Amino acid sequence: MATFGLVTLWVAFGAALVSIATLLIGHAQGPKKGEPLTNIGYLATFAAAGALTISILIMVFAFFREDFTLQYVVENHSTDVSGLSWLYKLSGVWAGREGSFLFWTWLVSVFTAYIAWKRMEITDALSNMGIMISNVVLALFSVGMLFSESNAPFTATRSSWIDPTTHKLIGEAAGFGMNPLLEHWAMTIHPPVLFIGYAGMTIPFAFALAALIVKDGSSTWISIVDRVTVFSWLFLGAGIGLGAIWAYAVLGWGGYWGWDPVESGSLLPWLTGVALVHSMTVYKRRDGFKRWAILLASVTFSLVVLGTFITRSGIVQSAHTFAADPVSYDLFLSMILGAVGISVALLIARWDVFAGNDEFEALTSKEGAYYFNNVIMLVAALLVAYLTISPAVPKALPFGHTSVPPATYDAVARPVGVVYLAILAFCPFLAWRRTDWATVWKRMQIPLAAAAVIFALLIAEWVTTLKPIYDYMITQNTDAGRKFIAAGPAWYYHALAILGFLVASVLIANTVWLFIDGARKRAEARGEGFFAALWSILTKARGQSGGYLAHIGMGIIMIGLVGSAMYVQDETFMVQDKPGTTFKMADYTFAYQGVSESTLPNGNAVSETHLVVTRNGKRVGTMDPGMTVYTNLSTQSKTRLDAKMISNPLRDIFVVFQGGANDNQIVFNVKINPLIWFTWGGFILLLFGTALAVWPRRALREVATSGHQAKAA
C-alpha cells in the first residue's frame, strides 16, 4: 500500500509538471499554434486530480481496514468504541500532519480541475495561465510530500511495530493512536471544512497572477473566480466556527477563542478574505479597487500558507505545534514570500493596466467604506500575523522574541471591532462618490428608533448581569479576576462594551430595515404582497441579500462577544468529596452527589461526578462533568475533561471536573458565559448569508445585470 500510494503522488507531481510546461509553451506559441499543447495541459490537470483522488482513497481505505502497514495509520487510528467510531476512522485521514497535507493537496487539485473543466471549451490565455499557476502550487505541495519525511503520508511502518503473525501492533506502537481530544463530531468536520477554504483560496491567487501575466485589467478574471472565492471564504469561516465550538465543548476551559497560534493562523486568511470578497464586488460592479483585489488575492494565499508554516516549521511554541522540519520551513517560507513578492513586482510593472475607477469625492461614500474595510482587515491580518510569529522575530524589533498574551490581541481587537462594525452599520446608507446627509437622515429615522429599543434591552442585560459579574470578578484574587483589572480602567472596559452594544444595535436595525424598506417599495411598485416581495428580494438578489444577512450576523456576533468574552464569571471550587456538600456561584447552588467510575471495553477509565443545580432554590437540572483517562494510549494527552453545561438563551453554566486534590477534596471550575448563544447564532446567520450569496444558478446573471444598472446609473 505504501508503495502504491507513493506512486500516485509521483504521478500527480509529474502531471502537474507536464501541465505547467505545456501551458507555458502553448501560451508562448500563441492561441492557434499552441492549442494542442494547451489541451495537453488541461488533460494533465485532470490526471493530477485523478492520481491524488486515488491517493486519498487509498488512505481512507487504509483507515477503514486498519491497515497498519502505513505508519500514518498506526499513529492516527482511533481506538474509540462509541457509535461514532466509523466517523473517527474517516477523520484519521486528516488527524495528523501528513494526512492533512495530503488532503489539502488533493483539494487544491480538485479545485484546479473544476476550473479547468469550466474553462475547457474556451481555453483563453487568462484561464490557461491561471490553471498553470494552480499547478505550480500543486507541484510545490507535492514536493513537500515527496521530499520531506515528516510530511510524507505513505511511509511504511517499521517491522518492529507489527507482530508478523497476528498483524497487531506491538511494543511502543501498541499505544499509538489518534489524540483522544480529536474524537468529537465538530473536530471530525472542522479540518476538512477549513482545508476546503484553504485550498479554494489558491484559485483567486492563481487567476490574479494570471491577469498580471496576460496584462488583462478587465473584470474577466473576477467573473471566473469570484464564486469560488466566496465559497472558499464561507468554508474558512465555517471551519473557524467549528473549531471554536470544539474548543468550547472539548478543551474544557470554557472559552472558544484564545489567540493560539493555530487559531490565529486560520483567522488570517479569513480577515483578508473579507477585504478580497468586497474588493471583487467593487471591481466587477464599478471597475474600481483593481489593485486592491490583486494584492488581497495574493496576500490571502500567502496567509493560508503562513498558517501552515507557523504550525509545521516549529518557529513558534504552541500547544499544537509539530517538531521543526527544514523542508517544510524552506518550502513554505518561499511560497509565502514568493506569492506576495511576485505579484507585487508584477503589479508595479503593470500599474497602469490595473488603474480603475477609483475616484473619491468624499470620505463618507461607499468607496470610502469599502476602502476602510480593506485597510482595517489588511492591517488586522498583518498585525495578528506579526504578533503570532513575534517569538521568532529578532529582539530589536517591537515585540521581538516575546510571546504576546491573549490580552494584547484583545486590547486591539475590541476597539477596532467596534469601529469596523460602525462602518458596517452605516455603509448601506452611504451613496457612491458622495453622500447627501439630509437623505440619509430621512432614511435612517425609523431604523435608529428600532436600534434604540435593541440597545435599551442590551443595556438592561448589562446592568442586571454583566456589570455585577465585573464588580464581583475584580474582587477575586484569582487569575481570572486579575485579567479584568489588567484590561484597563473600569470606565474604559465598560465603555467599549457599551459602544459594542450600540454599534451592534444600529447595525442590526439598519440592515433589517433595508429588507423591510426594500420589500415595501417592491410590493408597492409591483402590486405584490409584502412577504412575496421580501421573498423575491431574498431569492433573486441573492448576492446582495446574502451580504446583508451576513452583516446582521456580524452584529449579533458582536453582542455575543461582548457578553461571552468580556463578562465571564469564572471560579474554581475545592469541594469535600462527600455527597451532600454544596458550593455556590452567583445565584446558582451546586449540590455534589458523588462520583461514579467505570471502565470502557477499550480500557478507558471514565469518572463522572453528579451535581444537582438549583437557582434561588428552584431546581434547574443535573450536571455530570467527568473525566476520561485513556489508559491504552501512550502518546499525547491522556486525559479528556468532559465538561458539561446548562445552556440558556442568555447564559451558559459551564462546569469542569478537574480531578482530585489534597485532603480528599475534588476540584470544580465553574463559568457563567453570558450571551454566548448570540455568538453561535450570529455565526450561523453569517454562514447562511454567505451561502445564499454563493448559491448557484441564476444568481450570477442577477449580479451581472444589477452591475450594469449600477454602472448606467
Add this chain to the structure above:
Amino acid sequence: MNKRARMRLLGVTAIILIVIGAILFSTRRTAAAYETITQVSKGGLKVGDRVNVGGSVVPGSWNKQSNPMRFTIREESDSAGTGPTLKVVYSGTAPNTFGDGVVAIVTGSLAKGGVVEANQMITKCPSKYESASGAIPVAELGAGKSMVGNSGVQTTGYVKPDSLSSNPAQRFTLSEKADGTGKSVVVKFSGALPDTVKDGAEVVVTGTLQSGTVFDATAVALSQGK
C-alpha cells in the same frame, strides 16, 4: 481623484494606524520576553518583568498536589546538572504530561528572590526518538570509545522485560536482545522516560559506563533504527 478627499482618506488611515500602534505600545509590558534560565539567573531583569522561560524539570523538585505548585527547572542542555536553576511557582492545574525531566515552558512575572510566578505552562515531552546509527550495541560496551569513565557514550539495546522501575539508581536493565537475554547493563537515570519506553522497546541511551554492569545515563530515547 479629488485631492481634498484623498488627503482626508490618508489622514484617517494614519489616525487608525497610530491609534492601533498606541494601544499596542500601552500593552507592551504584558508581553513576555523569551529568556533562558542562564539569562534570568544572571540578574539584569527587574522584579515584575514578564518572562517566558523553558527548561527541564529537576527530578523530585515538585509536588503536583500542592497549591500553588512549586518546582525547579534547569537548562535543557544541562544534562550534567551543574548549571543554574530557576524556581517556579505555578498557579494553575498541572498538565498531565508534567513530570521529572519534562521540558516546561512557563510564562509569568519575576518575583523577589529570582522566582518566576507563572500562570501559564506548556509542557513538551523529551524528544522521543534517537537514531541508533553510531550507537554501540550493549554487547560491545567497555572497549574503545565506550571505556569505563568516558562520557557521552551512546549505546543501544532493548529494555529487559519487567526491569522498569522508578528507582533512579536502577531505572531499567538494558539487554542485548528484546527478550532480555544476552549481555546487559543496569541503567541509572533520573530524568523522564519517554512514555513509549516499555518492556522490549529498542532504545538509545547516552551517558557514561560506570562499571562493567552499570551505565549512568543522561538521556534515554526510543531507537529510530539505523
